[in-house]
Amino acid sequence: MSAVNETLIRDVVAEVLGRLGKTGAPAAKPAAAPAPAPAATPSCNCGTTTASASVSAPSGGSISSGRGKYGVFPDANSACAAAHEAYLQLQKKGVAARAKVVEIVKTMADANAGEWGRIELEETKIGRLDHKIEKLKIIKLVPGVEWLRPDARSGDHGITLEEYTPFGVVGAITPSTHSIPTLSGNIVNIVAAGNSVVFNAHPSAAKCAALAVREYNKAIERETGIENLVTIIETPTMESFNSLCKHEAVRLLLVTGGPGVVKAAMQTGKRAICAGPGNPPVLVDHTACMTRAARAIITGAAYDNNLLCIGEKEVFALDRIADKLMSEMEKNGAVRLNAAQLDALTKAAFTFKPGHGGGCAEPSVNRDFIGKDPGVLAKAAGINLPAGTQLLFAETDANHPFVIEEQMMPFLPIVRVKSVEEGVERSKEAEHNYKHTAIIHSHDVEAMTLMGRALDTTLFIKNGPCMAGLGLGGEGYLSFSIATPTGEGITNPRTFTRVRRCVMVDNLRIY
Numbered sequence: 001m002s003a004v005n006e007t008l009i010r011d012v013v014a015e016v017l018g019r020l021g022k023t024g025a026p027a028a029k030p031a032a033a034p035a036p037a038p039a040a041t042p043s044c045n046c047g048t049t050t051a052s053a054s055v056s057a058p059s060g061g062s063i064s065s066g067r068g069k070y071g072v073f074p075d076a077n078s079a080c081a082a083a084h085e086a087y088l089q090l091q092k093k094g095v096a097a098r099a100k101v102v103e104i105v106k107t108m109a110d111a112n113a114g115e116w117g118r119i120e121l122e123e124t125k126i127g128r129l130d131h132k133i134e135k136l137k138i139i140k141l142v143p144g145v146e147w148l149r150p151d152a153r154s155g156d157h158g159i160t161l162e163e164y165t166p167f168g169v170v171g172a173i174t175p176s177t178h179s180i181p182t183l184s185g186n187i188v189n190i191v192a193a194g195n196s197v198v199f200n201a202h203p204s205a206a207k208c209a210a211l212a213v214r215e216y217n218k219a220i221e222r223e224t225g226i227e228n229l230v231t232i233i234e235t236p237t238m239e240s241f242n243s244l245c246k247h248e249a250v251r252l253l254l255v256t257g258g259p260g261v262v263k264a265a266m267q268t269g270k271r272a273i274c275a276g277p278g279n280p281p282v283l284v285d286h287t288a289c290m291t292r293a294a295r296a297i298i299t300g301a302a303y304d305n306n307l308l309c310i311g312e313k314e315v316f317a318l319d320r321i322a323d324k325l326m327s328e329m330e331k332n333g334a335v336r337l338n339a340a341q342l343d344a345l346t347k348a349a350f351t352f353k354p355g356h357g358g359g360c361a362e363p364s365v366n367r368d369f370i371g372k373d374p375g376v377l378a379k380a381a382g383i384n385l386p387a388g389t390q391l392l393f394a395e396t397d398a399n400h401p402f403v404i405e406e407q408m409m410p411f412l413p414i415v416r417v418k419s420v421e422e423g424v425e426r427s428k429e430a431e432h433n434y435k436h437t438a439i440i441h442s443h444d445v446e447a448m449t450l451m452g453r454a455l456d457t458t459l460f461i462k463n464g465p466c467m468a469g470l471g472l473g474g475e476g477y478l479s480f481s482i483a484t485p486t487g488e489g490i491t492n493p494r495t496f497t498r499v500r501r502c503v504m505v506d507n508l509r510i511y
């Protein structure tokens with residue numbers, strides 16, 4: 001046999017073995033590196049195996065990947081390694097595969113909204129079923145691959161193209177307040193941009209998140225042939241968060257949650273996109289339509305029992321219209337608490353720790369009341385509610401715990417202010433410089449401009465409920481991760497890309 005033929009045959013054999021490897025045939029796998037001691041997984045007849053595989057690390061080393069069960073892994077290292085392998089597969093399958101994944105997630109979130117919403121509510125015991133379902137149905141409003149239009153320049157020296165390209169593996173942390181919706185929206189954005197993703201969900205909302213990951217992966221694998229494009233750590237812990245952040249394959253973090261996780265992510269040394277806490281103030285001035293303002297405030301603050309980070313959390317009303325606003329709120333179904341009832345609710349809804357030398361006790365929210373139904377709050381306040389009540393409210397002063405804390409309950413404190421200027425000042429204090437969301441009801445553009453400039457928030461909504469800021473009743477697109485402290489805003493596929501430039505010198509400008 002000639003040397004040429006020998007080389008040719010060796011190449012053909014290598015090619016065939018390589019292709020077999022892509023389909024996952026065990027005989028074609030490179031020598032398997034031992035998986036990092038995955039827990040023994042009992043057989044569940046789901047057809048998956050726990051065999052291990054070996055893939056190239058970005059650094060050129062080797063990352064060992066234990067096969068999970070449709071994306072659900074016992075530990076961070078195996079979840080990250082499998083997601084890295086999936087990223088390499090996605091790269092080969094191109095934009096068509098990304099678009100298919102986006103379609104799968106949007107279709108399945110919609111089709112399973114009723115069941116998944118119920119499962120999430122049963123696990124977390126916070127929020128409302130109707131809104132849990134709606135939050136999944138609106139995943140279709142999250143933008144996909146169409147968002148990644150390249151920028152082009154053309155001139156005397158040729159043409160230049162700037163393209164939005166993937167990072168690789170993204171590590172994502174999701175909140176308890178909207179577990180499957182955040183996870184689903186994050187997958188659409190992250191995969192549309194060409195990445196794979198590993199999730200560390202909130203421990204109190206981890207089972208429903210794992211269920212969705214499993215179902216998404218079954219469909220993704222069936223439709224695209226890619227395994228583990230979306231992975232999740234089955235039992236998330238602080239330790240798994242740390243391992244995920246440290247893993248060499250994870251190039252970018254997306255965290256959605258409160259101040260603790262934002263701080264932790266920023267300390268990892270990895271680039272982190274942080275969707276942090278909010279405490280959105282609402283200002284109502286005398287030029288607003290009181291009926292419209294009252295209805296919008298109730299709609300926004302009652303949504304999912306006020307779990308939304310963008311939800312109305314405190315209202316500053318001009319003294320001259322405060323009574324009218326509160327009476328419109330009552331007419332539209334909200335129930336007013338008197339001072340004694342407010343006091344009883346406050347004592348139940350907050351715990352007061354000794355302060356730091358100022359003599360005042362520091363309130364912290366009692367988690368047993370977060371996202372609970374109005375009936376639970378009313379019981380603590382000592383009243384019975386008419387059926388169907390969505391929201392409670394009471395007059396408070398500007399320093400009340402319900403104003404200062406991000407309380408996430410279907411209760412709104414209403415604070416009287418003398419002027420728009422005072423309302424803006426109080427709103428700014430209550431927002432704590434989170435730069436998250438602010439709302440105004442007014443027909444005075446100067447009042448709007450004053451508030452918009454002073455608060456400098458990522459979302460600023462005029463004359464509508466908070467959800468109008470995310471495309472529900474207002475123009476725009478949806479994301480459940482609004483990157484506030486790090487500044488990326490309402491996250492979209494472009495948020496998860498690297499910009500790369502491709503230059504053709506002196507040619508291809510075709511006139």
Ligand code: NAD
Binds near residue numbers: 175481
């Ligand atoms: P949380 O901060 O308790 O938990 C969020 C996630 O971070 C969870 O997965 C949790 O396990 C993890 N976590 C918490 N502390 C951590 C730490 N120190 N180190 C590592 N991981 C940690 O928040 P939650 O109660 O689930 O959600 C509500 C909070 O999230 C509110 O503050 C709300 O405003 C915010 N939120 C923001 C957005 C946004 O888009 N900006 C969206 C939803 C929720």
